[in-house]
Amino acid sequence: MELEKLKGRKIVLGVCSSIAAYKAADLASRLSKAGADVRVIMTQNARKIISERVFSTLSRNPVAFDMWGKIDDWRPEHISLADFAEVLLVAPATANTIGNFANGLAPDLLSSTYLATRAKVLIAPAMNDKMYAHPAVQKNIETLLGRGVKFVGPASGALACGDEGRGRLAEVEDILSALRALF
Ligand SMILES: Cc1cc2nc3c(=O)[nH]c(=O)nc-3n(C[C@H](O)[C@H](O)[C@H](O)COP(=O)(O)O)c2cc1C
Numbered sequence: 001m002e003l004e005k006l007k008g009r010k011i012v013l014g015v016c017s018s019i020a021a022y023k024a025a026d027l028a029s030r031l032s033k034a035g036a037d038v039r040v041i042m043t044q045n046a047r048k049i050i051s052e053r054v055f056s057t058l059s060r061n062p063v064a065f066d067m068w069g070k071i072d073d074w075r076p077e078h079i080s081l082a083d084f085a086e087v088l089l090v091a092p093a094t095a096n097t098i099g100n101f102a103n104g105l106a107p108d109l110l111s112s113t114y115l116a117t118r119a120k121v122l123i124a125p126a127m128n129d130k131m132y133a134h135p136a137v138q139k140n141i142e143t144l145l146g147r148g149v150k151f152v153g154p155a156s157g158a159l160a161c162g163d164e165g166r167g168r169l170a171e172v173e174d175i176l177s178a179l180r181a182l183f
Pocket of ligand 1: 015016043045046094096127131
């Protein structure tokens with residue numbers, strides 16, 4: 001796929017605590033190889049699934065995950081990242097984080113950055129099919145669609161939890177196509 005459009009683009013990649021987080025490593029790698037300036041925000045729970053070292057290496061930048069960490073800059077990190085982003089891409093996005101976004105809740109760095117940014121937002125959900133179909137999750141997605149947030153996937157098929165249905169993270173190629181379409 002032609003990735004020229006991503007060269008020099010400032011992309012904040014939010015990674016939530018889904019097993020599909022390993023696919024976001026490929027996404028981070030593909031984005032930085034395409035010449036994008038990638039900054040990864042991981043939720044604290046995502047760090048229980050995959051090491052931030054994977055993302056710092058593949059994105060070629062430090063990974064942000066702690067609202068209250070070491071201070072390198074006078075500006076709070078969620079504001080710096082919110083201003084930096086041309087696109088906030090969240091892949092994989094959990095039901096929890098989608099709920100935070102839809103309801104204006106900001107308990108962590110990723111959801112605080114969402115509220116503070118005026119960048120385009122692209123969300124790639126991943127979750128169990130019954131979670132995805134739950135009216136609470138569907139309502140949150142509708143709310144975000146109504147605000148102009150874009151979604152890619154989820155896809156249908158075998159799920160990591162052993163079930164089968166709609167909830168798989170969209171293919172990395174499809175996420176990249178959806179991202180490219182924003183520029
Ligand atoms: C192994 C494992 C896999 C999980 N996968 C998902 C998932 O794919 N989607 C989802 O919405 N929640 C999933 N969860 C539940 C979330 O991790 C949980 O709701 C968490 O509070 C979300 O936090 P975050 O949005 O801050 O990452 C998973 C939990 C575990 C233990």
